[in-house]
Amino acid sequence: MTEVLDLGWLSFEQGAHLLLRRALDSLRPGEHLAVTGGDPALLPHLRAWCRNQGHHARSVEDEPGIKAHVIRGTADDDRWAGAERAGRPGPGGIAASAPRHWGLAARGALVEPGGPEAPFDLTDRDLVWAEVAPALYRHAASAQWDPETAVAWDAEFTLPGEIEHAVVQVMTYLVENEQAALVIPARLLTRIHPHFREVMQLLAVQAADEARHVEVFTRRALLRGDEMGTSSAGGRHSLATLLTEPDFSLASFLLSVLGEGTFLNLLDFLETHAPDPVTRQATALARRDEARHVAFGVAHLHHLGTVDPGLRGRLRAAIERRHDALLDTAGLNSSVFDSLVVLAAGAWTPEAISRGWQAVGRLQSEMDDGRQRRLAHLGFPADEAAELSRLHTRNFM
Known part of the structure; x- marks a missing residue:
């Protein structure tokens, strides 16, 4: 049975993505989440958010009260695929070398791929x-x-x-x-x-x-x-x-x-x-x-x-x-x-x-x-x- 998330009148501009993310976290990749809500801009905002997060959204017209289905993305779809920790595990976690693409990321943070190369030359x-x-x-x-x-x-x-x-x-x-x-x-x-x-x-x-x-x-x-x-x-x-x-x-x-x-x-x-x-x-x-x-x-x-x-x-x-x-x-x-x-x-x-x-x-x-x-x-x-x-x-x- 597909889980249903009712966002009420909450818009993505007011934090609807927080509820959506929480609901998707309980699903496995490929599983569906039905979404409904009253915000007029729900569908375009939902599709844009899903694209950014590596999920898939499609609107539906044949299910009363349901606006869209969201399919949780796989690891390959996730924008965080390939992310790495800025440092070794554990307290301190200082790496022997700090790649420039870590930039200003806090030590120990999960670093999303694709960031800019920082200008620091003392990286060892x-x-x-x-x-x-x-x-x-x-x-x-x-x-x-x-x-x-x-x-x-x-x-x-x-x-x-x-x-x-x-x-x-x-x-x-x-x-x-x-x-x-x-x-x-x-x-x-x-x-x-x-x-x-x-x-x-x-x-x-x-x-x-x-x-x-x-x-x-x-x-x-x-x-x-x-x-x-x-x-x-x-x-x-x-x-x-x-x-x-x-x-x-x-x-x-x-x-x-x-x-x-x-x-x-x-x-x-x-x-x-x-x-x-x-x-x-x-x-x-x-x-x-x-x-x-x-x-x-x-x-x-x-x-x-x-x-x-x-x-x-x-x-x-x-x-x-x-x-x-x-x-x-x-x-x-x-x-x-x-x-x-x-x-x-x-x-x-x-x-x-x-x-x-x-x-x-x-x-x-x-x-x-x-x-x-x-x-x-x-x-x-x-x-x-x-x-x-x-x-x-x-x-x-």
């Missing part, structure tokens, strides 16, 4: 992944801070003009470098297939971190005056070599593992020698964010190194290529170096300046030690790690 998991990425994203999301309230902008302090000038110069330098560190993850995340969403999310927060750093360092620079410090051509040239690196892993290596890793030492130095509470708070907050950026870069490259035996050769070539490109540049802005000495000295006596000079020397040594440790973690022998660390840009980032 190993090219972007680190096992720690989900945990780092959760930490990053919970560790966001508000520049307006996290820093005591109204703290009372007075600095000598020369000390304030040194702070302004260092803040100007930090802003320049943080702007590069904002642009790079923002550019890279647009290339990652959304199937690897945790990496996209992490890079998005990283870009937000850097935007916040740009804000607080700019605000501190202008807190007691209306002019920023100087920007050297050599410094901008050094950062330009980061912006033009097209390879995701090499860009992460140069920026996060070497550049931001080196900046961890610099921010720690500035927090220690900050002449005022605002500078101290701003650099301490930024350092916590930067540590997370470095952690992802190191974890990603460590993961990639387990599946790509040629990675270390590529990393070495990237360092050497950048070193050669910067060979004729001046390196660190001398005004920045002198400002660091002044901040560490804390006074204008020969003895104090000597202490400040030695402190900056120790900073450079600590930067070198940190780079060597991270390079060793990535599998470089100690002598090669030392050699490559020495080739790192004199501009720190």
Whole structure:
């Protein structure tokens, strides 16, 4: 006996397809469903919906009260025939490779065939992944801070003009470098297939971190005056070599593992020698964010190194290529170096300046030690790690 579905006066524009789909779900392919209803547009809408869904509809005139019969389509008729899951079964379900035709489909969704090819070029998991990425994203999301309230902008302090000038110069330098560190993850995340969403999310927060750093360092620079410090051509040239690196892993290596890793030492130095509470708070907050950026870069490259035996050769070539490109540049802005000495000295006596000079020397040594440790973690022998660390840009980032 054929089942009958009475739609009453419900139209397809008001949800009649929901009742029809539910009734068809209880049938086997090839079985009939009689449909009746009072909507004047029932038949054309019914036929259009069935064509779209892979079913067959025919109107009837010899059965009182029945407008049409719907025959449930077979698997071959179904528009979802050939559909695939965007990922492996089970929690997480991250695939080793994400085809471009998955596009923006949620991970684990059933993907209908025939969609457009998405423009993402980083579609292999190993090219972007680190096992720690989900945990780092959760930490990053919970560790966001508000520049307006996290820093005591109204703290009372007075600095000598020369000390304030040194702070302004260092803040100007930090802003320049943080702007590069904002642009790079923002550019890279647009290339990652959304199937690897945790990496996209992490890079998005990283870009937000850097935007916040740009804000607080700019605000501190202008807190007691209306002019920023100087920007050297050599410094901008050094950062330009980061912006033009097209390879995701090499860009992460140069920026996060070497550049931001080196900046961890610099921010720690500035927090220690900050002449005022605002500078101290701003650099301490930024350092916590930067540590997370470095952690992802190191974890990603460590993961990639387990599946790509040629990675270390590529990393070495990237360092050497950048070193050669910067060979004729001046390196660190001398005004920045002198400002660091002044901040560490804390006074204008020969003895104090000597202490400040030695402190900056120790900073450079600590930067070198940190780079060597991270390079060793990535599998470089100690002598090669030392050699490559020495080739790192004199501009720190």
